[in-house]
Amino acid sequence: MNALSGFPPALVRRLVVKIGSALLVDPAGAVRVDWLRTLVADVAVRRAAGQQVIIVSSGAIALGARRLKLPKGGRGSLEDAQAAAATGQIALSQCWASLLDEKGITAAQMLVTLDDLENRRRYLNASATLERLMALNVVPVVNENDSVATAEIRFGDNDRLAARIGQAARADAVVLLSDVDGLYTANPHADAGAMLIETIETIDARIAAMADDGSASGMGSGGMVSKIQAARIATGAGAHLAIISGKVDAPLSHWAGGGKGSIFLAAQGKGARKGWLAGRLTTRGRIIVDAGAEKALTKGNSLLPAGVARVEGVFDRGDVVDIVAQDGRVIARGLIEYDSEAAVKIAGRRSEDIAALLGEMPRSVLVHRDHMAMV
Known part of the structure; x- marks a missing residue:
């Protein structure tokens, strides 16, 4: 087993955890509170062990669409998506704040757009905010500001957002909770012979060819293609990135206890400015x-x-x-x-x-x- 499996606090001082819509919100559009509570318990254990945690959370559009009774999960039009995001973000932040508070943890909300991290000055401002929140022992909960984002100025998926936040926060690692437990040689939902790749040292053409750009749930916006793109950003900035299953309770503990996962190993770190350049999406x-x-x-x-x-x-x-x-x-x-x-x-x-x-x-x-x- 890779020594980094589970991203133990002794080796990973600062961790970004990304949760997608399909894991956080059920098909009816309600928060999966019981599952989320197990993840928050994971976060609390890691913080007690000295690990700093930043959460990148999807779910605002899915939650808002249910409350507003919008068709197509709130993604029927840009206006619907923006309205759903504005409505759902309140519910999402309240949920995170409440569950973290149960563990005695203070939550902070950060909403960003693509341009906030592509513009050098605003990127540095976001980095400084994250650093201060970490110093204050707060857990930042980050999401894309979908209420104002358009097709031209949005990430489109929170996998790449998590990688960029990891870069801005100078995180040691990023973990993407997914509907699959890692990168396979083929789509495991369609090919019974697909094999899990536990460690990826270099993202070459062979690795990129294994990606499937489908989102199994139809609720989220990312697939394996976006996760490999996120891995390029994270590893290029000197952070490891893991893909693990979020379809189990306490997914971080499950992984640390021997659960499956794929780890993309960090490349030699670039300087901060060059890392920002390499990680840009536009x-x-x-x-x-x-x-x-x-x-x-x-x-x-x-x-x-x-x-x-x-x-x-x-x-x-x-x-x-x-x-x-x-x-x-x-x-x-x-x-x-x-x-x-x-x-x-x-x-x-x-x-x-x-x-x-x-x-x-x-x-x-x-x-x-x-x-x-x-x-």
């Missing part, structure tokens, strides 16, 4: 580079204009762009030193030609290595 443009530039980037060099084959998108200086290999792989992400119009003009040209092309040469690189993260 970018403003794409810089396609040749094989020589790709090789130079893997050695830690800056991106020079000469290695650029093509520029896509409209962006300003300082925006985040993807740096893409010829075969379409995103290999790095960074802050661009020129706007898109200028970048198109100097693409493929030597640095010494920039002044003649633009009338000035304020910078010799397109993306500096200090403002770039490999992904």
